[in-house]
Amino acid sequence: MFGTGMSNVSGWLSKSLMARRHALQVLGSFLLPLLIWCAVSYLPFIWHPKMLVEVPGGVDYFRAGMLVDKSVFQDELTSMQAQNLELPQGKPANPIYLPAPHEVAKAFYTAFTKAPEQKDLPWLHESLWHSVTIIFWGFLISSLIGVPLGILSGTYSSMARLNEPFIEFFRYLPAPAFGALAVAVLGIYDAPKISIIVIGTLFQQILIIANTTRKLDPTIVEAALTLGTGRLRMLSRVVVPGILPDLYRDQRILLGWAWTYLIVAELIGTSSGITWFITQQARYQHFDNVYAAIMMIGIIGFGMDILLGKLGRRLFPWDRSQKKE
Amino acid sequence: MTIDTGNKTYLQQSDAVRARFDKIRQREVILEARHLGKKYISAQGEVEALRDINFEIHRREIVCVVGPSGCGKSTLVRTLAGLEKHSSGEMLLDGKPVTGPGQDRGMVFQGYSLFPWLTVKKNVMFGPEMNGASHDMAERDALLWLELVGLDKFANAYPHQLSGGMRQRVAIARALVNQPRILLMDEPFGALDAQTRIKMQTNLLDIWRNVDITIVFITHDLDEAIFLADRILVLKAHPGEVQEMIEVPVPRPRSTAQFGGPEFRATKQRLEELIHPPVQHEENEDEKAIKPHLLRFTHVTDNVE
Numbered sequence A: 001m002f003g004t005g006m007s008n009v010s011g012w013l014s015k016s017l018m019a020r021r022h023a024l025q026v027l028g029s030f031l032l033p034l035l036i037w038c039a040v041s042y043l044p045f046i047w048h049p050k051m052l053v054e055v056p057g058g059v060d061y062f063r064a065g066m067l068v069d070k071s072v073f074q075d076e077l078t079s080m081q082a083q084n085l086e087l088p089q090g091k092p093a094n095p096i097y098l099p100a101p102h103e104v105a106k107a108f109y110t111a112f113t114k115a116p117e118q119k120d121l122p123w124l125h126e127s128l129w130h131s132v133t134i135i136f137w138g139f140l141i142s143s144l145i146g147v148p149l150g151i152l153s154g155t156y157s158s159m160a161r162l163n164e165p166f167i168e169f170f171r172y173l174p175a176p177a178f179g180a181l182a183v184a185v186l187g188i189y190d191a192p193k194i195s196i197i198v199i200g201t202l203f204q205q206i207l208i209i210a211n212t213t214r215k216l217d218p219t220i221v222e223a224a225l226t227l228g229t230g231r232l233r234m235l236s237r238v239v240v241p242g243i244l245p246d247l248y249r250d251q252r253i254l255l256g257w258a259w260t261y262l263i264v265a266e267l268i269g270t271s272s273g274i275t276w277f278i279t280q281q282a283r284y285q286h287f288d289n290v291y292a293a294i295m296m297i298g299i300i301g302f303g304m305d306i307l308l309g310k311l312g313r314r315l316f317p318w319d320r321s322q323k324k325e
Numbered sequence B: 001m002t003i004d005t006g007n008k009t010y011l012q013q014s015d016a017v018r019a020r021f022d023k024i025r026q027r028e029v030i031l032e033a034r035h036l037g038k039k040y041i042s043a044q045g046e047v048e049a050l051r052d053i054n055f056e057i058h059r060r061e062i063v064c065v066v067g068p069s070g071c072g073k074s075t076l077v078r079t080l081a082g083l084e085k086h087s088s089g090e091m092l093l094d095g096k097p098v099t100g101p102g103q104d105r106g107m108v109f110q111g112y113s114l115f116p117w118l119t120v121k122k123n124v125m126f127g128p129e130m131n132g133a134s135h136d137m138a139e140r141d142a143l144l145w146l147e148l149v150g151l152d153k154f155a156n157a158y159p160h161q162l163s164g165g166m167r168q169r170v171a172i173a174r175a176l177v178n179q180p181r182i183l184l185m186d187e188p189f190g191a192l193d194a195q196t197r198i199k200m201q202t203n204l205l206d207i208w209r210n211v212d213i214t215i216v217f218i219t220h221d222l223d224e225a226i227f228l229a230d231r232i233l234v235l236k237a238h239p240g241e242v243q244e245m246i247e248v249p250v251p252r253p254r255s256t257a258q259f260g261g262p263e264f265r266a267t268k269q270r271l272e273e274l275i276h277p278p279v280q281h282e283e284n285e286d287e288k289a290i291k292p293h294l295l296r297f298t299h300v301t302d303n304v305e
């Protein structure tokens, strides 16, 4: 009794220690790039290739708040000195496309709190939600076709020979190439966007899932055969549950790929969603908003993957390879 | 061709043992192989794994199959299970030819073949459910068999939570719950440590004593073969042919105390003669191709022997 109690306590201790170390490592992996970004933004001697004009002085085309190259600023400074005119004043700055962390953080916050400048324009979260629905439908439709087809191809070699050569060919055709076609067939709203995600995901999905199905331990299938399992039941009671944890992992990776097709998909027809938001903000040189939106995509994608990972561990308690994650 | 080992040979049987074999021979034949042959067609060409195998196994016999590596032991048992199609001859179970796998032949594999997504109990329930039993019936049978292999306490554990020996116990229960006519076992205890192995062997004999089951047991452990078997089928390699069917003269009931006994030693000596012939350079063909060429990676003065 006492012995098992002790080992439970020490087991729990080492587990919590492990968890804490794990969390620290995750934090560290984010902290390093953030530190570099801070250093580049806040320490002028590291990079800062521009000068932010504060006082134009005698230079006729300088305006306060203007960004000019350091060399240009230096030239004007020496020429003003030579002509004995009022000297321009400025401080080192980064290019407009590299806002500092605090600016992005502020943009991130105001995106949710301050209404967009034009009345009829969508909020950031509305754009994001639209993007998420595109991904959802695209991935759902792709999976409804791809998962069953992949499992069948992995189980029956005749099925694989029938469709895999074509899929191998088709998956090399870049999904965006079908954009114009998709618009012509499906109109300019969400349908062609969803179809691009389907085209981008489906063919890889069939091949990957067929491969995963083939990797099922043959001994397990043979054991089921000797227990009197028929052909149909073999699929539903052995093959599918046998590959389920791996299938789930594949789907997580494929979902990540679907996200990468999102930007292309949203440029098709009438630009929409988060892509529309980003291009719009970039046009007005609101790069802090651009970064905030890009980060938002990252956070949603990463957060979803972590959530799905946790769910997977709960769904498949027998799967040991997942414990190592 | 009798070889003396002391004053006893493996062919000499005590009256009790002889009477037992007479009794076995009177039982009906459950499994019969007639001129059984198996050829694999592979990329490297044709491999004749089995040639002209003949034997009869009677009800409730334990027959062990031994032979050098690659002699076709696994092929034989997989063919009996219906997992491989034989190329020639025939194989009869209760007089009827075997065509594919079926619940009348249970199988325990060397590797872990349990369904990892099912608990121990559900693993054992799998067979009955596949064969049309109701959930309640399957569950009752499963618990009964788990008790018989001593794992009723682990009914709700997953296979990965069990030790190697426990997993093979579950595999045995899962095969036997289907009430097969014959239990095929391909080196089921090969991966276990010596102590666990002895325990599993003893437990298997206990089960066999209480259940109407005939066992074909593949092993490369000669002690294991002698300890378990009524008869031992010795195969030779390339191609796999029957070399001899030995009637084990060790009396039953068996116990670990018999390991050093005269009948035991005589049988083992005979098996060793058959499997490792005294002419050593006649190696098995697979091994012949492997010639290690040793280089010295340590300093000349750094000797370990």
Ligand SMILES: Nc1ncnc2c1ncn2[C@@H]1O[C@H](COP(=O)(O)OP(=O)(O)OP(=O)(O)O)[C@@H](O)[C@H]1O
Pocket (backbone or CB within 6 Å): B040, B041, B042, B047, B048, B049, B067, B068, B069, B070, B071, B072, B073, B074, B075, B076, B220
């Ligand atoms: N699927 C296969 N395709 C081609 N050849 C095979 C196949 N399976 C087995 N063989 C060949 O058949 C012969 C018998 O193999 P088998 O596995 O039955 O031997 P074994 O006695 O079980 O060996 P071991 O003691 O190593 O388990 C070997 O020469 C092997 O190379």
Ligand SMILES: [Mg+2]
Pocket (backbone or CB within 6 Å): B073, B074, B075
């Ligand atoms: Mg083998």
